[in-house]
Amino acid sequence: MKNNIYKQIKNIYKLHKKCHFSKKSEFNWLKLENILKNKLYDNNKKNFLKYINNNLLINNQNLLININKLKKFLFKIDAIIICFINGKINKNISNINNLYYNINIKKYNTCNFKDINSQQNIYTYLSESLTKEIVTIHIHDKKKINIMPLYLVYFNINNEKNKIFMSNYRNYIYLNNKHPLIFIEHHININQLYLNNIYNTLILNNDSQLEYYKFITNENKNKNYCIINNEFYIHNNVFFKKHDFLMSNKNIEQNNNFKFIGKKSKLIYKSISLAKNNNFINLNNYVEHNRQNCCSIQIHKAITLDNSIINSIGLLKINKNAIKTDGQINYSSLLLSKSSKINIQPRLDILNHDVKCTHSVFTGKLDYNQIFFLRMRGISFKKAYNILLISFILDSLKEIKNNDLKKKILKKILFYLSIENFFHEF
Incomplete structure (x- = not known):
């Protein structure tokens, strides 16, 4: 199986390099090739081979997309839309030319960010070597006060059975605006079978303010795989709020690498992860403080049902120069069935x-006992159960300022957990 997958990816790269060759992509291909040939197995490689199994791997194809069907899944918000479909930006839907963001698309992987030092893995090498469009995003006018939200949509479609459509993305986003910005990242999964592999680098320059919302929604029962590697570089006086809402596909793997390289900055990161059936979510969060007077607050909540598994690993590292650091990590999780599992590994590495x-x-x-308390006040068992369940995650939704967005994500969570919407009664 391993040799078969290696041959498939090698053939894909040979075709890819005819139109998208660069020294950087070649360098990353050699790294990837070495991993695939090596007999040693880490978790990333083991999972990747497991995903592909004996299926035929295809590096994204241009298929006819029903635009009206796609729009039904989008959040109806006033924003600049960038829509990625099967590995490329769809220019019919996307607002490439706009007044707020300079969006640059390159065929060749030549963009280098000098401070990148996070640990690479099989998925980052896939993105660096096989991405067909390298996307960079800058702010047009640094002094503009009211900048429209940026809505990033990832939509994949596969019409063939026993074939895995692999979509690779490599994005760079540079922020240098002193006024608040809102980014919304939405992954829409509607059918089978594909592997969505995304590698983002986001640089928050001095005095930036950003609210970043990520939604991975599961519209139907499917067997899709979503792999996301994020790098966040936080400079001086930055205020960064990140909210993740993950409703499992077959498998979600997300690696977040936050690095404080400036002073007096603050990160607030909240996540809600939901998994059911036989699905799997693997989350790795690495936060590194390198300068003084910075604060990072993490609040992660998880709910598992059926035979699902959620793994959550977090490392908070405080280096020698990071005096006056305030670092907090909080994990809370609910097991709603005996066969579901949640594995949590928080770690602190403090050097001052x-x-x-x-x-x-x-x-x-x-x-x-709380359910019994509610039932004694005339509330049915089902409603009492639902009240306790949704109140567990409700505080993580309160800080979403956009009420329409808040209602839509709450509706999706209720649908995912098969809970009736009863809040109007209280």
Whole structure:
């Protein structure tokens, strides 16, 4: 199986390099080739081989897309839309030419960011070597106060069975605006079978303010794989809020690498992960503080049903020069069935004494004493169960400022968990 996959990817790269060759893509291909040939197995390689199995791997194809069908899944918000379909930006839907963002698309992977030092893996090498469009995004006018939100949509479609359509993306986003910005990243999964592999580098320059919302929604039962590697470089006086809402495909893997390279910056990162059936979510969060007077607050919540598994690994590293750091990690999770699993591994690596760092972990099930309490007040068992379940994640939704967006994501969560919308009664 391993040799078969290696041959498939090698043939894909040979075709790819005819139109998209660069020294950087060749360098990353050699790294990828070495990993595939090596007999040693890490978790990334093991999972990748497991995904592909004996299916035929295809590096994204241009298929006819029903635009009206796609628009039904989009959030109806006033924003600049960039729509990625099967590995490329669809210019019929996307607002490439706009007043707010300079969006540059290149065929060749020649963009280098000098401070990149995060750990690479099989998926980052896939993105660097096989991406057909390298996308960079800048702010047009640094002094403009009211900049429209940026809505990034990833939509994939596959009409053939026993073939995995692989879409690779490599994006660079540079922020240098002192006024608040909103980014919304939406992954839409509607049918089978594909592997969506995304590698993002986001640079938040001095005095940037950003709210970043990520939604991975599961519209139907499917067997898709979503792999996301994110790098965030945080400079001076940055305020960065990140919200993730992950509703599992067959498999979601997300690696976040936050690096504080400036002073007096703050990160607030909240996530909600939901998994059911036999699905799997693997989350790795690495936060590194290198300068003084910075703050990072992480609040992660997870719910598993059926035979699903969620793995959540977090490392908070405080280096010697990062005095007066405030670092917090909080994990809370609910197991709603005996066969579901949640594995949590928080770690602190603190190399100086002038810091304030805390971490906490809670894993359990719904308290049936509380259900009994609600039932004694005339509330049915089902509604009491639902009230406790949704109240577990409600505080993570409160800080979404856009009420329409908040209602839509709550509706999707309720649908995913098969819970009725009863909040109007209270």
